[in-house]
Amino acid sequence: MIGWLLALPALGVMGLAFLWPLAMLFRISLNRTTETGAMEVAVTGESYTRLLGDEFTWELIGNTLGLSGTSAAIAVAMALPVALMIRAASPRWRGLLALLAIAPLLVSGTARLVGWMAILGDQGMINVVLRWVGLTDAPIRMINNWTGVRVGLMESLMPYAVLVLLAGLGRLDSRLEEAAATLGANRFRTFIRVTLPLAAPALLAAWLLTLVLGISAFITPRLMGGGRVFVLATEIYNLALESVDWPAAAAMAMLLLGGLILLMLLRGCVGWLQGKRA
Amino acid sequence: MSRSSPHLRLEQLVRHYAGAAAPAVDRISLDLPRGALLALLGPSGCGKTTTLRMIAGLEKPESGRILVGGRDVTALPPHKRHMGVVFQSYALFPHMTSVGNVAFGLEMQGVARAERGPRALAALELVGLSGFAQRKPRQLSGGQQQRVALARALAIEPDLLLLDEPLSALDAKLREGVRDEIRALQQRLGTTAVFVTHDQTEALAMADLVAVMNAGKVEQLAAPEEIFERPATRFVATFVGRAARIQGRLEAGGVLRTEGGAALRTHSSLAAGPVEAFLRPHRVRLLAPGEAAPTGMANVLDATLARRVYTGEIVALEANTPAGVITAELHAGTDGLWRELQPGSPMRLAFRDTDLLVFPAP
Numbered sequence: 001m002i003g004w005l006l007a008l009p010a011l012g013v014m015g016l017a018f019l020w021p022l023a024m025l026f027r028i029s030l031n032r033t034t035e036t037g038a039m040e041v042a043v044t045g046e047s048y049t050r051l052l053g054d055e056f057t058w059e060l061i062g063n064t065l066g067l068s069g070t071s072a073a074i075a076v077a078m079a080l081p082v083a084l085m086i087r088a089a090s091p092r093w094r095g096l097l098a099l100l101a102i103a104p105l106l107v108s109g110t111a112r113l114v115g116w117m118a119i120l121g122d123q124g125m126i127n128v129v130l131r132w133v134g135l136t137d138a139p140i141r142m143i144n145n146w147t148g149v150r151v152g153l154m155e156s157l158m159p160y161a162v163l164v165l166l167a168g169l170g171r172l173d174s175r176l177e178e179a180a181a182t183l184g185a186n187r188f189r190t191f192i193r194v195t196l197p198l199a200a201p202a203l204l205a206a207w208l209l210t211l212v213l214g215i216s217a218f219i220t221p222r223l224m225g226g227g228r229v230f231v232l233a234t235e236i237y238n239l240a241l242e243s244v245d246w247p248a249a250a251a252m253a254m255l256l257l258g259g260l261i262l263l264m265l266l267r268g269c270v271g272w273l274q275g276k277r278a
Numbered sequence: 279m280s281r282s283s284p285h286l287r288l289e290q291l292v293r294h295y296a297g298a299a300a301p302a303v304d305r306i307s308l309d310l311p312r313g314a315l316l317a318l319l320g321p322s323g324c325g326k327t328t329t330l331r332m333i334a335g336l337e338k339p340e341s342g343r344i345l346v347g348g349r350d351v352t353a354l355p356p357h358k359r360h361m362g363v364v365f366q367s368y369a370l371f372p373h374m375t376s377v378g379n380v381a382f383g384l385e386m387q388g389v390a391r392a393e394r395g396p397r398a399l400a401a402l403e404l405v406g407l408s409g410f411a412q413r414k415p416r417q418l419s420g421g422q423q424q425r426v427a428l429a430r431a432l433a434i435e436p437d438l439l440l441l442d443e444p445l446s447a448l449d450a451k452l453r454e455g456v457r458d459e460i461r462a463l464q465q466r467l468g469t470t471a472v473f474v475t476h477d478q479t480e481a482l483a484m485a486d487l488v489a490v491m492n493a494g495k496v497e498q499l500a501a502p503e504e505i506f507e508r509p510a511t512r513f514v515a516t517f518v519g520r521a522a523r524i525q526g527r528l529e530a531g532g533v534l535r536t537e538g539g540a541a542l543r544t545h546s547s548l549a550a551g552p553v554e555a556f557l558r559p560h561r562v563r564l565l566a567p568g569e570a571a572p573t574g575m576a577n578v579l580d581a582t583l584a585r586r587v588y589t590g591e592i593v594a595l596e597a598n599t600p601a602g603v604i605t606a607e608l609h610a611g612t613d614g615l616w617r618e619l620q621p622g623s624p625m626r627l628a629f630r631d632t633d634l635l636v637f638p639a640p
Contacts, residue, residue, distance in 0.1 A: 090296070178336050179369035181356040183434060184386035193382070197373045
């Protein structure tokens with residue numbers, strides 16, 4: 001009872017700042033857009049049918065899933081050695097190393113992206129060095145396209161991947177790796193046959209979480225894509241602020257939300273299965 | 279290799295842990311003949327597990343050498359040492375079945391695919407688990423997991439079997455049975471083995487040789503009877519078995535004079551000076567009123583009963599004597615004298631001069 005009372009302020013804020021706007025958003029998605037582009041109050045699913053009937057929407061969904069899926073996978077693959085190293089470190093260093101791994105989260109995401117632009121841009125560090133060495137004549141395009149977005153996204157997802165992996169690997173008994181070694185397995189075979197299979201649920205959990213974060217990312221595709229990369233999040237922005245088609249923007253936001261909820265449920269199932277196996 | 283050369287030899291092993299002032303293992307040397315079972319016995323933190331882990335190659339000694347069958351293995355990584363290790367937590371691979379766990383070791387040893395299955399099953403049969411081959415570790419009881427771990431370690435026909443507190447995770451009722459099974463198996467296969475324990479009964483019951491360890495050093499390396507009956511140091515006398523402590527001065531002729539005025543005969547050849555003597559409770563006889571001490575029992579003490587603890591088979595009598603508090607343990611069934619005694623009753627206790635284990639006072 002007291003617990004509910006104490007949770008009241010947080011619940012109030014959630015209700016006011018999240019659930020209420022969300023309900024409004026849903027309401028707007030049911031409005032009608034007239035031929036002139038004005039919004040007319042109504043209760044209709046027109047915006048949804050219009051979006052789902054549009055091939056461009058499906059292309060956006062494909063783009064979004066492809067981008068987030070690959071970025072999340074690369075982020076998790078790169079986070080695994082980091083997490084394994086942190087786990088193997090002595091307890092004195094573990095905390096510090098874990099902090100270092102998630103340190104990027106302490107810097108504003110926008111600032112980090114500007115940093116990437118300075119590195120990947122046409123006049124950026126990599127291109128300047130490549131031309132100076134003589135490997136290329138013209139700059140290699142690494143921003144304002146999918147590559148740039150993928151790099152930026154992957155970098156921003158890695159700290160989360162490390163965090164989830166650390167939590168998952170914490171339950172992996174290092175004695176198992178020692179046992180494999182005493183039975184004659186070298187480090188590589190121990191990794192392939194013991195560490196990796198046991199880390200699989202943690203890898204999946206990390207991938208699903210970073211996938212969700214990647215799908216909902218807006219700043220990264222917007223800044224690193226330079227207007228040439230189209231995903232759901234950027235399209236919602238365009239619909240709302242450039243086309244000023246609020247019902248369509250709201251409907252697309254609701255579709256995105258539905259997809260994300262499905263993914264989170266999937267992640268919950270993975271966690272539940274993990275719990276049952278342990 | 280000649281028969282007399284040891285199968286396992288540790289030479290001056292040293293290992294420090296970061297941040298600790300004293301070494302965890304401090305110049306340990308010992309020899310173990312082929313086919314023998316060595317128990318590393320000591321309190322927690324005495325360096326016994328560190329020693330075992332260094333033998334397995336899971337930790338590196340800072341100095342010293344480890345030789346197996348005359349070959350220096352000090353620099354070898356664990357996967358090249360060919361030693362079977364049973365971990366305290368068993369460390370079974372949770373994603374593999376029992377037979378998969380055993381076969382994994384065979385595969386890593388390069389045993390041909392067709393041979394692995396039968397050999398893994400044979401190893402499981404050896405530990406009486408042939409019916410549990412397809413079970414995952416979590417579907418097995420603690421005792422069964424322990425046997426799978428043992429089968430997995432033995433299946434690779436190791437040069438050395440290493441067991442880290444193999445019984446500590448089992449409940450007390452299982453422990454004795456598994457203990458005797460491990461011993462029987464080790465003797466049948468003729469495997470040279472080292473096991474770590476803090477339980478003296480386990481060490482005495484299983485081992486051919488016991489190394490009593492304290493503060494990173496081996497206090498005594500000897501057969502179980504020797505350890506118990508002729509402890510080499512004060513630490514061994516107090517750590518292995520229980521004993522009453524008697525303080526006093528040793529005088530000429532091996533007479534121990536206590537502050538309470540008792541003069542006890544000992545077999546000690548120590549120089550005169552302050553000493554501490556230890557007396558095992560089961561060595562002390564209770565005399566009937568007026569009964570003369572049996573021949574050979576040179577020491578007789580007048581005592582008053584302080585406390586009586588009856589545990590069924592054994593009755594412990596705690597008595598105040600001129601030599602301090604001494605405990606006598608009697609077989610409750612065969613020796614009926616104690617039944618008349620109540621706290622405060624006068625009584626007489628007798629023991630041999632050789633029963634007093636005398637050490638210089640610390």
